[in-house]
Amino acid sequence: MKNAIFIVLQIFFFWVINEISYKIVGFLQIPIPGNVLGMIILFILLVTRVIPIKYVDSGSSLLIKHLAFFFIPIAVGLMALGSVIFDNFVAFIFAILGSLIVGFIATGYTAQKLS
Amino acid sequence: MKLAILLFCILITLSAYLTSGIVGKKYPSPFTTPVFFSTTVIITILLLADISYKQYEPAKEIMTFLLGPATVALAVPLYKNRKILLKNLISASFGLIIGTVSTIVSAIFILQLFGVGQVLLASISVKSITVPIAVEVTMGIQGDPALAAAFVVMTGVSGSMLGPWIMDRCKINSPLARGLALGTISHGQGTAQAATEGELQGAIAGVAMGIAAIVTSFIIPIIFKVI
Numbered sequence: 001m002k003n004a005i006f007i008v009l010q011i012f013f014f015w016v017i018n019e020i021s022y023k024i025v026g027f028l029q030i031p032i033p034g035n036v037l038g039m040i041i042l043f044i045l046l047v048t049r050v051i052p053i054k055y056v057d058s059g060s061s062l063l064i065k066h067l068a069f070f071f072i073p074i075a076v077g078l079m080a081l082g083s084v085i086f087d088n089f090v091a092f093i094f095a096i097l098g099s100l101i102v103g104f105i106a107t108g109y110t111a112q113k114l115s
Numbered sequence: 116m117k118l119a120i121l122l123f124c125i126l127i128t129l130s131a132y133l134t135s136g137i138v139g140k141k142y143p144s145p146f147t148t149p150v151f152f153s154t155t156v157i158i159t160i161l162l163l164a165d166i167s168y169k170q171y172e173p174a175k176e177i178m179t180f181l182l183g184p185a186t187v188a189l190a191v192p193l194y195k196n197r198k199i200l201l202k203n204l205i206s207a208s209f210g211l212i213i214g215t216v217s218t219i220v221s222a223i224f225i226l227q228l229f230g231v232g233q234v235l236l237a238s239i240s241v242k243s244i245t246v247p248i249a250v251e252v253t254m255g256i257q258g259d260p261a262l263a264a265a266f267v268v269m270t271g272v273s274g275s276m277l278g279p280w281i282m283d284r285c286k287i288n289s290p291l292a293r294g295l296a297l298g299t300i301s302h303g304q305g306t307a308q309a310a311t312e313g314e315l316q317g318a319i320a321g322v323a324m325g326i327a328a329i330v331t332s333f334i335i336p337i338i339f340k341v342i
Binding site: 011014015017018019021022032033034035036038039040041042043046047053056057059060061063064065066067068069070071072073074075076077078079080081084085088090091092094095096097098099100101102103104105106107108109110111112113114115 | 128131132148149150153154157158161162167168169171174175178179181182183184185186187188189190191192193194195197203205206207209210211213214215217218219221222225226228229231235239242243245246247248261262264265266268269270271272273274275277278281282285287288289291292293295296299300301303304306307308310311314317321322324325328329
């Protein structure tokens with residue numbers, strides 16, 4: 001029980017950082033997503049030891065383990081775009097898959113060969 | 116009635132996700148990755164039950180509430196793996212930039228072969244970055260935001276589904292390279308997939324996703340001036 005409350009508090013803390021970051025991004029008009037800025041802010045807090053890692057470890061593990069879950073409802077949204085997709089289906093499939101293969105091999109190979 | 120639909124939508128989404136975990140462990144393949152498997156199951160059930168996407172949307176709002184905080188939480192594994200990242204900073208930077216440019220150019224090139232219009236080209240060019248930025252960038256080059264968002268989601272689903280498989284075939288097995296490629300090419304969904312491979316992969320993918328978005332927003336206007 002104590003553990004569960006601790007994790008909820010951690011997630012609340014991530015939420016606060018996230019909200020603040022979106023406000024900053026909106027205010028300064030910088031071209032990065034608010035949640036990515038939030039990630040950078042939390043990273044800085046950890047490196048400078050303002051926040052000790054043990055206070056955020058278990059909450060972060062839980063959220064990251066289920067990160068894929070959050071993208072399922074978003075992907076369901078594809079069902080609303082049926083007609084545009086069907087009209088150009090073959091072109092889209094080739095373009096998406098082709099650029100995917102090129103992109104994965106280019107990124108992966110470069111990073112692996114150079115390191 | 117509305118509440119019943121809402122609860123039903125949440126229930127099928129949770130069940131599909133839990134099932135994907137069990138099925139994916141037993142039969143690992145691109146078709147049993149969480150997002151592809153669950154989305155296919157959910158869309159099928161919604162169509163059968165005659166529930167539209169509009170009716171599903173309130174459930175989506177509730178279930179994606181923690182997506183932002185979850186992205187913020189990626190700072191923790193990033194912090195734990197900071198030494199590895201620092202050691203490979205140059206190779207990671209090169210991989211990210213080359214990957215971003217090549218995936219954009221190849222997508223535009225292939226669509227051009229099919230003779231589609233400028234709006235489609237502008238919309239697909241932002242496919243590898245996260246939705247909020249993709250929408251902004253595509254509007255700057257006269258793309259269609261809704262279509263761009265659809266391309267982003269399709270790239271996310273197919274990339275998290277096929278990315279690990281493509282890299283297995285090409286013997287790209289360093290955790291750093293795999294995480295980097297998943298985040299660079301398939302943004303948040305790729306990052307989620309990378310996180311299932313390991314902590315380091317997930318952390319690297321999270322950073323790559325953010326930097327790829329920034330790089331893309333800078334180079335897209337340049338690419339569209341050239342073509």
